[in-house]
Amino acid sequence: MGEILKLQTVSKSFGGVKALRGVSFSLEDGEILGLIGPNGAGKTTLINVISGLLKEDQGHILFEGHSLKGLSPWQRAALGLARTFQHIQVFADLTVLENVLCGLHRQRKTSFWAHFLRLPAAVAEEKDFESRAYQALALVGLKEKASWEAETLPYGEQKKVVLARSLVSNPRLLLLDEPAGGLNERETEELGQILLKLKTKGMTLLLVEHDLNLVMNICDRVVVLNQGEVIAMGSPLEIQKNNRVLEAYLGK
Amino acid sequence: MFARLQKDRRRLLGLALLIYILPFILHNPYYLTVLNLSALNILTVCGLTLLIGYAGQISLGHAGFWALGAYGSALLSLHTGWSPWITTLLALLGTIGLAALMGVTILRLRGNYLVMATLAFNLAVYFFLVEAEDLTGGPPGLPGIPPYKLGPLVLASDLAAYFLIWTVLLLILFLTFNLVHSSEGRALKALAASETAAACLGINPHWYKVLAFVLSAAYASLAGSFYAHYLSFISPKTFDIFFSVELVAMSLFGGRGSIWGAVLGAGTLTPLPHLLSFFDEYRDLIYGALLMGVLIFFPQGLMGLLERVLRSKSSGLKS
Numbered sequence: 001m002g003e004i005l006k007l008q009t010v011s012k013s014f015g016g017v018k019a020l021r022g023v024s025f026s027l028e029d030g031e032i033l034g035l036i037g038p039n040g041a042g043k044t045t046l047i048n049v050i051s052g053l054l055k056e057d058q059g060h061i062l063f064e065g066h067s068l069k070g071l072s073p074w075q076r077a078a079l080g081l082a083r084t085f086q087h088i089q090v091f092a093d094l095t096v097l098e099n100v101l102c103g104l105h106r107q108r109k110t111s112f113w114a115h116f117l118r119l120p121a122a123v124a125e126e127k128d129f130e131s132r133a134y135q136a137l138a139l140v141g142l143k144e145k146a147s148w149e150a151e152t153l154p155y156g157e158q159k160k161v162v163l164a165r166s167l168v169s170n171p172r173l174l175l176l177d178e179p180a181g182g183l184n185e186r187e188t189e190e191l192g193q194i195l196l197k198l199k200t201k202g203m204t205l206l207l208v209e210h211d212l213n214l215v216m217n218i219c220d221r222v223v224v225l226n227q228g229e230v231i232a233m234g235s236p237l238e239i240q241k242n243n244r245v246l247e248a249y250l251g252k
Numbered sequence: 253m254f255a256r257l258q259k260d261r262r263r264l265l266g267l268a269l270l271i272y273i274l275p276f277i278l279h280n281p282y283y284l285t286v287l288n289l290s291a292l293n294i295l296t297v298c299g300l301t302l303l304i305g306y307a308g309q310i311s312l313g314h315a316g317f318w319a320l321g322a323y324g325s326a327l328l329s330l331h332t333g334w335s336p337w338i339t340t341l342l343a344l345l346g347t348i349g350l351a352a353l354m355g356v357t358i359l360r361l362r363g364n365y366l367v368m369a370t371l372a373f374n375l376a377v378y379f380f381l382v383e384a385e386d387l388t389g390g391p392p393g394l395p396g397i398p399p400y401k402l403g404p405l406v407l408a409s410d411l412a413a414y415f416l417i418w419t420v421l422l423l424i425l426f427l428t429f430n431l432v433h434s435s436e437g438r439a440l441k442a443l444a445a446s447e448t449a450a451a452c453l454g455i456n457p458h459w460y461k462v463l464a465f466v467l468s469a470a471y472a473s474l475a476g477s478f479y480a481h482y483l484s485f486i487s488p489k490t491f492d493i494f495f496s497v498e499l500v501a502m503s504l505f506g507g508r509g510s511i512w513g514a515v516l517g518a519g520t521l522t523p524l525p526h527l528l529s530f531f532d533e534y535r536d537l538i539y540g541a542l543l544m545g546v547l548i549f550f551p552q553g554l555m556g557l558l559e560r561v562l563r564s565k566s567s568g569l570k571s
């Protein structure tokens with residue numbers, strides 16, 4: 001059903017560093033799009049611009065046909081544009097379940113007063129949220145650890161908590177910044193399975209990843225970024241054969 | 253989630269029982285006065301904990317909000333003759349309005365502007381109370397503030413004030429536990445952990461910072477009003493910035509980020525100087541050393557210490 005996200009000549013500089021130079025591409029509804037490129041290519045910068053943490057210098061971003069210009073990160077998230085971070089992880093001081101419940105915040109319908117006075121509407125919403133959070137935890141295989149302090153989990157499981165937190169509200173589009181970073185082979189394999197499940201649920205994914213194996217296995221299409229520019233776009237097979245991509249990765 | 257709320261409600265019930273039995277054991281009105289002041293400090297520190305431990309913001313001006321509640325309600329009741337219940341409510345609404353205005357403008361800025369702004373606010377309130385003698389009575393203070401009444405009952409004695417103040421506090425603690433164990437409380441905790449990550453889940457950082465700030469100011473205003481109508485006399489000296497600093501210290505001492513920490517922090521630090529009066533000139537020294545000791549060696553405060561002890565007793569099991 002057409003494009004869910006459309007980038008039109010998006011540019012961003014930090015002082016003299018041109019992190020993004022006229023990046024244009026689109027995400028089709030329901031696909032997994034891989035975004036790869038060497039260190040410093042501008043992948044994280046692009047995700048930051050799409051999610052509103054950074055303001056683009058030039059260009060346009062359309063989400064489901066509407067311009068995102070001027071919207072702050074929380075407003076974009078409320079529209080169903082979710083993301084994970086390369087570095088920022090679980091919320092300290094909260095349990096695994098509470099972390100995931102935070103992901104449902106955008107779908108809240110109750111007010112401050114309903115919660116302060118704990119009115120029936122607030123209790124009902126909490127119950128509903130809790131069962132949905134458990135579903136998301138089951139999906140990533142962490143249901144048994146729901147009541148653990150999130151911080152005390154091993155790194156790989158913390159990444160799963162963050163993933164569950166970002167997908168629990170069924171966002172339209174999920175931007176993933178190196179979700180396999182720091183995971184071992186088995187965990188990466190599991191992650192691939194989870195992402196494929198999300199796809200069958202109708203979610204659209206933008207996957208930034210250094211693990212090319214994972215990217216080639218699960219992505220429908222791949223975009224290659226190098227020094228802020230899109231240098232190739234196509235199916236995983238086409239990308240693997242592309243000479244410019246090989247040059248960028250192997251350094252001529 | 254429900255389990256945690258239930259646990260805190262059970263603890264609160266325990267505290268309530270203790271509170272309502274205590275006056276039958278303690279007959280010295282001096283103890284009741286200290287306990288009443290403790291309750292008012294707990295109320296204020298409870299709000300501050302929402303701001304510091306939950307929203308991750310620091311204020312050094314909450315004595316100013318306490319003063320707004322105290323002078324606002326006292327002056328209104330003295331000049332209009334209205335019931336202190338009404339004037340307490342009006343002072344509360346006025347404080348909420350002012351705090352919202354301050355919060356909306358200041359909390360937009362990144363960085364520690366809130367600390368500076370609240371400090372300046374506290375100083376401004378203090379100098380106003382001292383200078384506007386015709387209105388506020390100036391440095392000598394404002395006497396003759398009427399007490400609360402319940403029908404024919406005048407709540408002027410230490411004992412009556414004890415039941416009034418502690419009941420209000422227990423009620424507000426009950427509501428505060430509702431809040432911290434709801435999506436509102438989680439949103440605030442998320443904000444304190446990482447503003448960026450919270451925003452990317454659809455949590456509006458500005459809104460929640462303002463909410464926590466306004467709530468904390470409201471709690472302080474309530475405490476101020478109850479203080480004024482209980483003691484029937486107030487003076488500017490009570491509301492200087494040292495009191496603001498003391499309140500923050502109580503929050504950190506008890507355990508930042510924990511409502512029970514607020515209860516413990518204010519509940520121990522308020523009576524402490526009275527208990528230490530035995531040591532005479534060494535009193536302040538011991539008080540300061542104790543405060544520093546806990547903050548340095550137990551960054552999670554008394555509550556963190558208590559939890560560690562309890563946990564090691566239950567053989568490291570997590571609940």
Ligand SMILES: Nc1ncnc2c1ncn2[C@@H]1O[C@H](COP(=O)(O)OP(=O)(O)OP(=O)(O)O)[C@@H](O)[C@H]1O
Pocket residue numbers: 014017018019037038039040041042043044045046086
């Ligand atoms: N906040 C910033 N201030 C200054 N320069 C920045 C900032 N963020 C990124 N850059 C620069 O922009 C360029 C792109 O960085 P970016 O983090 O987007 O790369 P990346 O593709 O995500 O790399 P990696 O694979 O290492 O995560 C780099 O040269 C980086 O040094």
Ligand SMILES: [Mg+2]
Pocket residue numbers: 043044045086
């Ligand atoms: Mg990156």
